[in-house]
Amino acid sequence: MNEQLQNLIDYTREKLGLNDYYLKRHHFFREINNLNETAYILNMEWFPKELTQSDEDYNPSGTAVIDINFHTKALKRIIFVEDVSYADSNLYPTPEKESAIEWIEEVTDLTFGRQFLIVHEEDDMLSFGAAVDNIPVAPTGTIEIGFNDEGQLSLFTIDGDFPDEDQIQWEPFGLTPDKYEPIASEQCKLIEVPDKDQEKWLPIYGMEEIYLVNNGERTIPFDKGLISYIHKDMILKWVKSIEGEFTQQDIDLSIEVTLDQALENEQHPDTIPITNTEAATCEQEVLRFLQLEFPDESGEWKLTGLYLDNGYIFAELKPTKFTNRAFDRKIKLMIDRENYHAVHYVDNDMLLDMFKHFKDAVEPAVSQEEAFEKLREYVEAEPVYVYDQEQKSYIMCGKLDCPYGVNAITGDIVLLAGL
DSSP states (O other), X not given: OOHHHHHHHHHHXXXXXXXXXXXXXXXXXXXXOTTSOEEEEEEEEEEETTOOOOOTTSOOTTOEEEEEETTTOOEEEEEEGXXXXXXXXXXXXXXXXXXXXXXXXXXXXXXXXXXXXXXXXXSSEEEEEEEETTEEEESOOEEEEEEOTTSOXXXXXXXXXXXOGGGBOOOOOOOOHHHHHHHHHHHEEEEEEEXXXXXXXXXEEEEOOEEEETTSSOEEESSOOOTTOEEEEEEEOOSSOOSSOOOOOOOOOOOEEOHHHHHHTOOOGGGSOOOHHHHHHHHHHHHHHHHHHSXXXXXXXXXXXXXXXXXEEEEEEEESSOOOBSSOOOEEEEEETTTOOEEEEEETHHHHGGGTTSBOOOOOSSOHHHHHHHHGGGOEEEEEEEEETTTTEEEEEEEEEOSEEEETTTOOEEEGGGO
């Protein structure tokens, strides 16, 4: 076995008290963090030694599934199958909050309060979010730790990013209502949600979440999406269709890699930005796809974005006919980045079939201005440090949100989470 791999396996056994286990199998995976950096993860499945027989197709009770960064040894995940653990309990925390936090600080080198805080707690589970001096960050990092009925650790996961102090542009939160309410008013929009009981679309005014920079002069979308995402707004038209048919091909979206790739620490292909030439080539390929698959729908589709996923270029297509509905038609077209040929697509049209018999929404009786006046007192502006791609650092923003909406027919205030 490779020496570096063997050293990491031995380290894991000792660090996590797995002397009553043996390593059954292992795999390598590759991922990208929010800073567009590549990480190689060693996934290990440790079986209890007392197990005399095992099925190759599943992990028996007590199996320890461990994910660890191959190059940094940073612990990513511990799962004890069916909440049964044979690990050395002296190396793990007890369910008390203080013990769990102290152990998390030890294995992650993070500081509670300064880099992560509690966002949810139950008797046997604690959930944490990334923070800077008790202020949340976005995109957020998450930590979960859970315990079984015997008080043994049964789950630990850490995902996302937890920024260092040198990644933060420090400043006090300064957004006041006079700065954020005009933006909040613009974010109050009409949307139609399905009413399953009456089988019709119901018009609701609600506020679309957004980040407002601390000086009130710029906004950052709440769902910033992938770093590789390129926004498009291109209506696709053609004079005539082309002969032939589009054939769906098998695609490989697996993130598993080989030991050699992990040893070489090669850059993830999705960290290499889509070039202008690639984008232009993909636009033509999207047009060709539509001419083959939807020959009579010229001008009815637009390309809304391009992004990378596991070596493929994904093209997002939406109808040009705008609706306010919460669910609308969308096609994701996968393009091979080596030859720029479309190989597969996913259409959510079948998912929308369940709503096709719903009655159309009636015209609103409440104006947008009236709706916002009803919601004004419920608007929240919470301080958040948001990663800004332009400045390559986290900047102080306010997360504008409102948990309530307004029924556009009756004018009643409704809780959006209940719709």
